[in-house]
Structures are given as structure tokens and as C-alpha cells.
Amino acid sequence: MREKTDLEAPTYNLKAVVRETGILPHTLRAWERRYGLPRPARTPGGHRLYSRRDIEIIRWLMARQAEGMSIGRAVALWRTLEAQGRDPLRETGETLASPEGAPSLQSLRKAWIDACMRFAEEEAESVLVQAFALYPPEVVVLRLLQPALEEIGDRWYQGLATVQQEHFASALATRRLHALIAAAPPPLRSERLLIACPPGERHILPGLWVSFLLRRRGWPVVDLGADVPLLRMQEAIKAIRPRLVILTAQMLTTAASLADMADLLREMDVPVAYGGRVFQQRPSLGAYIPGVYIGELGEELPDRVEAILRGDRSPEFTPLPEVYREALARYRAVRPALEASLRMQLRAEVQEAELEIGLLELGKVIEAALRLGDPEAVRMEIEWIIGLVRHHHRCVAELSRYLKAYALGLRRHLAGDPVGMDLVRWLKASIPSTAEDRCS
Numbered sequence: 387m388r389e390k391t392d393l394e395a396p397t398y399n400l401k402a403v404v405r406e407t408g409i410l411p412h413t414l415r416a417w418e419r420r421y422g423l424p425r426p427a428r429t430p431g432g433h434r435l436y437s438r439r440d441i442e443i444i445r446w447l448m449a450r451q452a453e454g455m456s457i458g459r460a461v462a463l464w465r466t467l468e469a470q471g472r473d474p475l476r477e478t479g480e481t482l483a484s485p486e487g488a489p490s491l492q493s494l495r496k497a498w499i500d501a502c503m504r505f506a507e508e509e510a511e512s513v514l515v516q517a518f519a520l521y522p523p524e525v526v527v528l529r530l531l532q533p534a535l536e537e538i539g540d541r542w543y544q545g546l547a548t549v550q551q552e553h554f555a556s557a558l559a560t561r562r563l564h565a566l567i568a569a570a571p572p573p574l575r576s577e578r579l580l581i582a583c584p585p586g587e588r589h590i591l592p593g594l595w596v597s598f599l600l601r602r603r604g605w606p607v608v609d610l611g612a613d614v615p616l617l618r619m620q621e622a623i624k625a626i627r628p629r630l631v632i633l634t635a636q637m638l639t640t641a642a643s644l645a646d647m648a649d650l651l652r653e654m655d656v657p658v659a660y661g662g663r664v665f666q667q668r669p670s671l672g673a674y675i676p677g678v679y680i681g682e683l684g685e686e687l688p689d690r691v692e693a694i695l696r697g698d699r700s701p702e703f704t705p706l707p708e709v710y711r712e713a714l715a716r717y718r719a720v721r722p723a724l725e726a727s728l729r730m731q732l733r734a735e736v737q738e739a740e741l742e743i744g745l746l747e748l749g750k751v752i753e754a755a756l757r758l759g760d761p762e763a764v765r766m767e768i769e770w771i772i773g774l775v776r777h778h779h780r781c782v783a784e785l786s787r788y789l790k791a792y793a794l795g796l797r798r799h800l801a802g803d804p805v806g807m808d809l810v811r812w813l814k815a816s817i818p819s820t821a822e823d824r825c826s
Contacts, residue, residue, distance in 0.1 A: 393442075396427035396435035403436050406574050406604055407444045414444065421461045423447070438692070442475050445603075449522060491521065495530045499537060502555040503547065510558055523566055527598060528685050531559050535591065545777040556591060563594040567601055567609075574604035577695055580628035582610040582619060584647045587640035592662055595683045596632055603688040616650055623656055630694060632680070635662040638671070638767050642754035645675045652676040652703070659694055661687075668766060671758050676703040706759050713805035714756040720799040721749055728795055736784055744788055752809060761808040768816040782818050789817045 404411055417423060424440040443464075450460035467474040494517045501510035517526045538555045541547035579600055581593045590612045597609045608626050610619075623631070631651055635644040641664045648658045658677030665672055665679060672679050680690045725745045732741055748768075755763040768789065775782050793813045800806025 393438040396437050398436045398438075398441065400434050400436070403441055403444065406441055407448065408571065408574055408604075409444055409448065417444075417447070417457065417461075421457070423461055423464065439475075446475055489516070489520070491517070491525070491529050495534050498530065499534050499555075502534075502538065502558065503551055505551070505554055507558065510555075514562060524599065524602060524685060527563070527566070527595065531562070532595065532684075535559055543774060543777060545779065560591060560594065563591070563598055567594070567598050570598070570601040571604075573601070573606035575606065577629040578606045578608065578626060579691070580608045580610065580622065580626055580631045582614045582622075582631065582633055582647075583612045584633055584635055584640055584643040585613060585615055586643050587635050587637070588612045589634075589636045592634040592636065592683055593632075596634065596661075596687065599683075599685070599687050600691060605691075614647075616647060619647060619650065620654070623651070623654055628656065630657050630659060630691065632691070633658060633660045633677070634683070635660070635664055637664055638758075638763055639750045639754045641665065641671050642757040645758060648675050648677045657694065659691065668760070668763060670760050671763060674704060674706040674759050706757070709805055710756055710759045713800075713803055713809075714753065716800065716803055716806070717752060717756060717809075724792075724795050724799050725749070728791055731791055731795075732788060736788055740784070741788070744785075748792060755809070756805065761805060762812050764809060765812040765816040768813070772816070772818060786818050789813060793817070 398406075400411060400414070403409070403414070418425070424436065424443045426434040426436045426440055429435055446464070447457065447460050450463065451457060455463070464474045494513055498510055498513040498517075501507075501513060514526070514530075517530055521530075535555060538547055538552050542549060542552045581597050583590065583593055593609055593611065597607050600607050608622075608628065610622060614622075633644045633647060635641045641662070644660055644662075648660065651658050658675075659680045660672070660675060660677045661680040661683055666682060669679070678690075678694050680687060680694075728745065729741065736744070751764055751767045755761050755767075772782060772785065775785060793810050796806065796813065797810045800809070
């Protein structure tokens with residue numbers, strides 16, 4: 387038997403349910419009378435009181451109707467799933483949405499990827515039109531578009547797709563998400579939510595996934611988009627007064643700027659939630675961020691946001707330990723001298739333009755790792771870069787020489803600093819072996 391949860395506490399009156407779901411009162415009463423679903427509690431005076439789960443049941447039934455089911459068939463499906471020991475609220479994917487004989491999401495996803503690889507825009511759009519005709523919008527977005535873009539991104543990393551193909555697919559998905567968000571029904575809830583990318587973060591799709599999912603659940607959402615400066619965020623908070631701010635970051639460097647933004651919002655007494663690929667890859671990066679980690683940007687995200695708004699917050703905030711603050715300050719102080727010595731040392735071995743890019747990017751990575759209190763994250767970032775170089779059939783010898791020189795310089799400039807020595811250790815651990823350095 388399914389265990390009861392706090393989501394089943396009778397809390398909401400009929401007016402609140404109508405406001406949140408958009409259902410007509412007489413329709414809801416008819417469902418309860420004819421099908422016994424949902425089954426609200428009653429006050430001593432006989433008035434209905436609904437739980438959060440009741441509201442989700444209503445939404446579930448309305449979603450099945452939107453897919454073409456009669457209410458009788460939707461209720462029968464609910465009863466069947468319950469009899470099988472399954473929670474129908476977790477069964478919102480392909481198994482419920484797929485009409486008999488229709489193409490699977492997997493085949494449609496493959497067709498869309500193939501069309502994007504050939505820059506066949508009309509064909510790619512035709513696949514999406516078919517998908518949205520067969521499946522609910524959330525299913526198409528989360529189980530077709532999102533994994534398709536991840537696969538194309540993986541292909542690019544592995545040297546199997548060009549950056550132009552990746553950008554083409556992302557542009558099509560972005561355009562489609564903007565259209566879906568614009569077509570979302572008017573908000574039914576009062577809690578205003580704000581979504582933003584921190585300074586330096588230019589990947590807007592994760593924020594669009596979030597905006598789409600939350601708008602579909604009835605929240606009023608303001609999306610500020612990419613690369614929001616800290617000062618502009620302050621201005622926006624004062625104008626919008628959101629109940630919750632959701633920040634997304636995909637890279638180590640922007641995870642650090644997200645931490646800065648979260649600190650600012652904490653000072654303004656604004657609740658923060660955050661997520662993104664980099665936190666999925668390395669959850670430890672969030673240890674010193676004053677906010678709630680919302681996990682993967684998938685179908686359960688609205689429920690997590692709901693829990694946060696009800697007061698389900700993360701453990702008490704732990705500030706960045708002083709040892710990392712001091713190490714960051716010291717690294718910033720010695721960085722100009724370190725980079726100057728490396729320019730002199732490597733100018734005959736590494737092309738000037740690539741050396742300048744390397745100095746800039748590695749410096750940003752190290753600062754980010756220290757800002758987040760996780761020196762080992764430097765290794766994670768460098769190993770990703772080395773993999774990219776190899777997959778694109780470029781020689782790693784020059785990169786290896788650069789990393790060795792940087793590690794030696796770092797050890798010299800940060801001698802006696804325990805965190806600095808951790809950085810040196812992780813930096814050296816990421817350097818390819820001598821045999822791997824050789825170029826054909």
C-alpha cells in the first residue's frame with residue numbers, strides 16, 4: 387500500500403483548487419460524484435478540503451483529456467495503474483501518451499537529430515509538429531528535445547558533429563521553446579518566480595526548460611535570460627519582488643558567478659534555488675552556495691519548486707571556509723606575476739594567441755574552484771578539455787607542456803599554502819603521460 391505523505395494533508399478549499407487548475411467547479415463536482423476521483427476531505431460544516439495530491443490528480447485527469455481521452459477512460463486508466471501498484475502521477479511519459487500504432491518518441495528523436503545533422507530545417511520542424519500532435523508538450527520537450535540536444539552535444543565533443551550543427555539544433559529548440567512558453571495558459575498561481583543565468587553564462591536553454599515547465603504548472607515566471615550582471619539582478623529583484631529566484635549554470639566558471647549572485651540574493655533575503663549540468667556532474671560544487679539544489683531539470687522540477695515554496699529548504703547555509711578565501715586572495719595576488727613568467731618561458735613553444743587564451747581560461751577555472759571550495763574541480767575541467775582536444779584529433783603535447791609549466795609556476799608562487807598545493811596536485815594529476823604527449 388502506498389504510504390501517505392504530507393502532500394495528502396487537506397488544506398485547499400474549492401476556490402483555491404479552481405484557481406490553481408482552471409477546472410470549472412461543476413465539472414469537478416461531477417467527477418467526484420460520478421467517479422469518486424478525487425476524494426476531498428470535509429470540514430465539520432461539510433465544505434470540501436483538498437490536498438496537494440488531489441490537485442495533482444485533477445491536473446493529471448485534465449492532461450489525459452487534453453491528449454484525447456474521455457474522462458471515463460482517464461479514470462479507468464488511473465484505477466488500472468493503481469491496481470498494478472503504480473503511482474499514476476509518476477506515469478506521465480510515453481507509456482501514457484502514445485496512441486496505438488503511433489511512432490515512438492525514440493524514432494521521432496532519431497529523425498529530428500538526423501534532420502538537424504543535415505541542416506534540414508523543414509524536415510526537423512515537421513518531426514516536431516508530428517511529435518506535438520501525438521504527445522503532451524512536456525513529454526516532447528523532456529523526452530525528445532532535451533535528450534536529442536544532449537546527444538548532439540556529445541557528438542560535438544567526440545568530434546562527430548560540427549559546432550555549426552550543434553548551434554543549428556539549439557537554435558531550432560530555442561525557437562520552439564519560446565513559442566511554447568508564449569502559448570502557455572495565463573498563470574493560475576500568485577507566487578511570482580524569476581529565472582536567470584549568472585554573469586558569464588550564455589547557455590539559455592536550461593532556463594527555458596525551467597520556464598516552460600513552471601508556466602505549464604500555472605506559475606507566473608519572469609525569465610531574465612543569459613549573462614545577467616549582479617547590479618541588474620538587484621534592480622530586477624526590487625522591481626519584480628519574486629517569491630523565488632532560480633539560477634542555472636553549465637560551467638565551473640559560471641557556477642562560481644552563480645555563487646556570488648546567490649550570496650547577493652541572500653543579503654537581500656530572497657530565496658534561491660539553483661541547478662545545471664555542472665552541478666549534476668559534481669554536486670560538491672554547491673556546498674557553499676546559499677540556496678536549494680533543484681536537481682535535474684526534468685519533469686519532477688515543478689514538484690521540487692512546490693516543496694521549496696512550502697518551506698522545504700536546504701540545510702543551514704555554510705559559508706565558504708576562510709582557508710579558501712585566503713587561497714583565492716593569494717592566487718589573485720600572484721596571478722599577474724605567474725602569467726608574466728609563463729609568457730617568457732613558453733613564448734618559443736606555444737603560439738602566442740593560444741597561450742593568452744590558456745592563461746585567461748585556466749586562471750578563471752582556478753579562481754572558480756577556489757571560490758567554490760573545491761580545488762579538485764580543476765582536474766575535472768582540464769580532463770574535459772584534454773578529451774575535447776583528443777576527440778578532435780589535435781596533438782596534446784603543447785597543452786601538456788603548458789600545464790606542466792603552469793603547475794611548476796603555481797607551486798613556486800604558492801609555496802607553503804596548503805590549498806595552493808592541493809591545486810598543484812590536481813593540476814599535475816590531469817596532465818597526460820609522456821607517451822600520450824607524442825604527436826604523429
